[in-house]
Amino acid sequence: MLIDIHTHNLLVDCTDQLRFLVGKHSLGIHPWELKTPFNETLCAEKFLKLKMQFQKKTLAIGECGLDRRRKGIVNCDIQEIVLGWHMDWALEVQRPLILHCVKAEADLLKILKAKKYKGRILLHDFAGDFEIARSFLKYDCYFSFGSRLFNSKTLANEVMKLLPREKIFLETDDQTEFTLVDLYQKAVLSLNIDGKTCEELFFSNLTNFFSDFNDISSADIINDLRTSTIS
Ligand SMILES: [Zn+2]
Known part of the structure; x- marks a missing residue:
């Protein structure tokens, strides 16, 4: 079973894949949605509506976060306010936070x-880089890698190799130029493990990532992720 921990694409039936679909398995306001001119009251209303949509099968909160590169969105001070709402919510409902x-x-x-x-x-x-990754390891933090693994100008392969294996995931995000299978092949080479070990690693990481949530079992979670494919 292959795991895509972060995708925006609903793909045709792939019975051997579990795909974590943003907007279906998680709820949140992406920083790119925080366009200028910004109205905090409207944004807070939108956030409250999202909170009301939360159900047991909402597996995570996000995608939310901070973006200093994107043009046309509010500055980081305001992004931090909105991120703070999501953080409090994630703690309240005991769900992981998916961060951009x-x-x-x-x-x-x-x-x-x-x-x-x-x-x-x-x-x-x-x-x-790995130093930054290490600073995040002080927290209950996981890391996912996707398109950067195919770009030798980035540090992604090196950082993925250095991180504790139980903390990493693969993701297709919004990309369609490569498949989840391509990513697994890349990970097999980068991590120097065989295909079966690679599959087992990411599956085990998925189980751990969603563990400790009292109201939802890993069987429920796997079942919900299965429904993100169209048959
Ligand atoms: Zn995304």
Whole structure:
């Protein structure tokens, strides 16, 4: 069973894949949605509506986070406010937080420290170096890797190799130029393991990532993820 921990694409039936679909398995306001001019009241209303949609089968909170590169969205101070709402919500409902973080790792670390954040997080499409990754390991943090693994100009392969194996995931995100199978083949080479071990690793990581949530069993979770494919 192959695991895609972060995708925006609903693909045709792949019975051997579990895909974590943002917007279906998780709820949140993406920082790119925080466009200027910004109305905090409207945004807070939108957030409250999302909170009302939460059900037992909502497996995570997000995608939310910080982005210092994207043009046309609010500054990081306002993004931090909205991120704070999501963090409190994730703790309240005991779900992992799916985080988008672009050129804002230092800001995110500052927030986690200030809040003494104890919840579980996934840093999707992790783009930092290993030193930054290590700073995040002080928290209950997982990291996912996707398109960067195919780009030798990035540090993704090196960082993935150095991180504890039980903390990593693969993701297709919004990309369609490569498949989940391509990613697994890449991981087999990068991690220097065989295909079966690779499958077992990411499956075991998935089980751990969603463990400790009292109201939902791993069987429920796997079942919900299965329904993200169209048959
Ligand atoms: Zn995404």
